[in-house]
Amino acid sequence: MPLPFLLPAFTLSALVFLAPFVWLAGTSLRVQAEGSLLLSDGVSLSNYRRLFADPFFLEVLLRTLLYSVGTTLISLLIALPVARFLVTRAGRMKGILLALMLVPLVSGALLPSLGMLHLMGPLGVVNGAARLLGLPTVKLLGTPTGILIGLVQSFLPLMVLPLVNTFARLPLDLEQAAASLGAPALAVWRRVILPLAMPGIVAGAVLVFCAAFTSFVTPQILGQGHIATFGTVAYQQAGQVLDWPFASALAVLALVMIGLLQAAVSIGSRLARRREVRP
Amino acid sequence: MSDNRLSRAAAACLAATMLVTAGLPALAQDFKGKTLVVGTWGGDIERLLRQNAAEPLENETGAKVEFVLGGSGDRMARIYAEKANPTMDIAFVNIYEAPQALKDGMVEAPDPNAPYFKDVWDGMNNGCYAMSLVGLGIAYNKKLVSTPPEWADMWKPEFKGKIALSSYPGSEGDGVLGVAARLAGKDEHDPDAAFGKLKELTPIAMTYTSLDEIFAMMDAGEVAMAPMISGYVLSALKTHPDIGFSFPKEPGPVLVRDMLCLVKNSPEPELAKKFAALALGVKNQTDYAEQLYFGPTNKNVTLPPEVSADVIDTPDEVKALLQLDWPYVISQRADWTQRWNKEILGQ
Numbered sequence: 060m061p062l063p064f065l066l067p068a069f070t071l072s073a074l075v076f077l078a079p080f081v082w083l084a085g086t087s088l089r090v091q092a093e094g095s096l097l098l099s100d101g102v103s104l105s106n107y108r109r110l111f112a113d114p115f116f117l118e119v120l121l122r123t124l125l126y127s128v129g130t131t132l133i134s135l136l137i138a139l140p141v142a143r144f145l146v147t148r149a150g151r152m153k154g155i156l157l158a159l160m161l162v163p164l165v166s167g168a169l170l171p172s173l174g175m176l177h178l179m180g181p182l183g184v185v186n187g188a189a190r191l192l193g194l195p196t197v198k199l200l201g202t203p204t205g206i207l208i209g210l211v212q213s214f215l216p217l218m219v220l221p222l223v224n225t226f227a228r229l230p231l232d233l234e235q236a237a238a239s240l241g242a243p244a245l246a247v248w249r250r251v252i253l254p255l256a257m258p259g260i261v262a263g264a265v266l267v268f269c270a271a272f273t274s275f276v277t278p279q280i281l282g283q284g285h286i287a288t289f290g291t292v293a294y295q296q297a298g299q300v301l302d303w304p305f306a307s308a309l310a311v312l313a314l315v316m317i318g319l320l321q322a323a324v325s326i327g328s329r330l331a332r333r334r335e336v337r338p
Numbered sequence: 339m340s341d342n343r344l345s346r347a348a349a350a351c352l353a354a355t356m357l358v359t360a361g362l363p364a365l366a367q368d369f370k371g372k373t374l375v376v377g378t379w380g381g382d383i384e385r386l387l388r389q390n391a392a393e394p395l396e397n398e399t400g401a402k403v404e405f406v407l408g409g410s411g412d413r414m415a416r417i418y419a420e421k422a423n424p425t426m427d428i429a430f431v432n433i434y435e436a437p438q439a440l441k442d443g444m445v446e447a448p449d450p451n452a453p454y455f456k457d458v459w460d461g462m463n464n465g466c467y468a469m470s471l472v473g474l475g476i477a478y479n480k481k482l483v484s485t486p487p488e489w490a491d492m493w494k495p496e497f498k499g500k501i502a503l504s505s506y507p508g509s510e511g512d513g514v515l516g517v518a519a520r521l522a523g524k525d526e527h528d529p530d531a532a533f534g535k536l537k538e539l540t541p542i543a544m545t546y547t548s549l550d551e552i553f554a555m556m557d558a559g560e561v562a563m564a565p566m567i568s569g570y571v572l573s574a575l576k577t578h579p580d581i582g583f584s585f586p587k588e589p590g591p592v593l594v595r596d597m598l599c600l601v602k603n604s605p606e607p608e609l610a611k612k613f614a615a616l617a618l619g620v621k622n623q624t625d626y627a628e629q630l631y632f633g634p635t636n637k638n639v640t641l642p643p644e645v646s647a648d649v650i651d652t653p654d655e656v657k658a659l660l661q662l663d664w665p666y667v668i669s670q671r672a673d674w675t676q677r678w679n680k681e682i683l684g685q
């Protein structure tokens with residue numbers, strides 16, 4: 060398409076999408092004057108120095124990374140059979156089931172988290188049922204387990220959707236051929252389905268990872284203040300301490316991490332494609 | 339209703355509005371087409387401000403009042419970002435934000451000659467106008483704590499691990515630090531004493547961000563006591579028979595205030611002053627007390643005894659409150675937040 064037709068779209072994206080990022084990056088290089096919330100003149104790296112000098116923030120970064128990786132892996136384990144079922148077995152129910160899968164995505168983060176709070180609380184459904192059955196109760200709120208459950212609940216659809224797309228395009232003949240040649244079900248999954256579904260898995264993993272890495276509401280509510288993550292610390296700095304430049308530096312670091320991940324994924328998949336072409 | 343009837347009804351409405359507004363005195367015309375932008379908290383506060391301040395103002399002046407709802411941090415960010423060209427006229431913020439906003443020149447200094455300044459208790463208009471008086475007291479589980487607790491009771495060994503705190507920074511956390519310092523024989527100017535004493539309460543049962551969360555845990559017996567700000571808590575107690583609220587005496591409850599700020603160089607300063615007079619006026623302040631348990635800042639408010647019992651509204655009660663050195667507390671915020679993150683929440 061000729062460039063003039065694209066210009067309005069480019070201009071709009073630059074204004075509403077890129078400009079805020081540039082603004083954010085610029086703010087992260089400023090500091091507040093002593094005893095004031097106003098930004099003083101001049102630029103410096105002091106926000107980033109503080110970020111890397113204090114082990115607290117590095118711990119938070121590491122913890123957030125761990126939760127994001129955990130959420131991605133658990134989501135993948137759950138989403139693989141679910142997506143496969145939706146494509147091969149659900150039949151006419153597929154539409155309804157897919158719509159149900161999307162509910163966590165369209166209902167925002169706050170309501171499901173408050174719901175989870177009452178599910179997982181000491182008087183909640185889970186522990187209430189345990190008590191009825193005479194089983195020991197479990198502490199879920201304020202623990203890593205509780206947060207992982209919440210994060211998987213929120214972001215599972217981001218894994219299921221790309222997988223459904225990928226599975227829908229896999230011809231069933233391939234698996235049938237493998238099975239008729241004597242491959243057991245597990246081998247069919249490992250050597251036929253998974254390698255072919257890799258693009259969907261990678262797409263889903265990137266989406267879930269990024270969403271978990273930047274999530275705020277779920278760890279804030281389900282963590283009960285015991286577990287600081289990138290999102291909760293950035294909120295604390297921006298919304299409560301009102302140290303906007305430092306909060307910007309935190310946000311820029313998160314953006315950089317996500318950018319690096321994207322770069323790694325795209326390089327990785329290019330290498331993989333090159334390998335496929337070889338005999 | 340058909341489209342045709344709908345448009346006829348709309349036309350009739352329009353004609354009626356034009357007739358009514360044409361009959362209003364000339365003054366009303368001055369503000370016609372103007373919009374006053376008010377930033378405040380949603381829920382009951384918005385409802386009362388709409389009913390007692392916005393609607394009378396709209397009827398009197400012909401202006402429109404637009405509410406922007408959210409937390410006070412959002413409003414602070416907005417008025418600082420719009421410093422050169424403000425679009426918000428009135429911002430409601432917390433006591434721990436108002437003096438900073440005045441110092442940075444974001445808001446008008448309270449005008450000692452304004453009638454609504456004089457109606458407020460002496461010495462309360464720090465930074466902006468004091469909107470409501472609430473005290474930091476202790477919410478407690480009546481099954482675990484038999485009598486209304488004093489501050490020192492939170493440190494009793496039987497409640498170890500059963501004390502909840504609000505998220506930090508905020509008025510509640512600063513108040514608790516002020517109390518802890520005093521129990522250690524110092525005050526908030528000695529943060530080592532404050533944090534050292536507060537640290538004895540760790541591990542904290544939980545950090546709460548909403549009443550719903552903390553009351554669920556309190557009803558479950560997981561939390562025995564939590565320092566909380568009176569007001570909403572007291573109205574919520576009706577649905578939680580096992581939870582009580584205590585105003586301690588040694589030291590007294592920590593005074594916390596909502597503040598009404600007139601944004602500097604705002605587009606509609608005259609309307610803003612009229613709104614402030616209504617918001618700080620007797621009617622609105624009485625409704626705040628009767629419906630939200632927010633103590634009136636207006637000295638002229640008299641409350642029925644059953645309401646007065648639950649809110650801070652007499653000179654003696656006001657005198658018994660513990661007042662923190664907020665400008666100092668504000669100056670320590672970044673450091674204290676890190677200390678809180680590490681020493682109180684410590685992962």
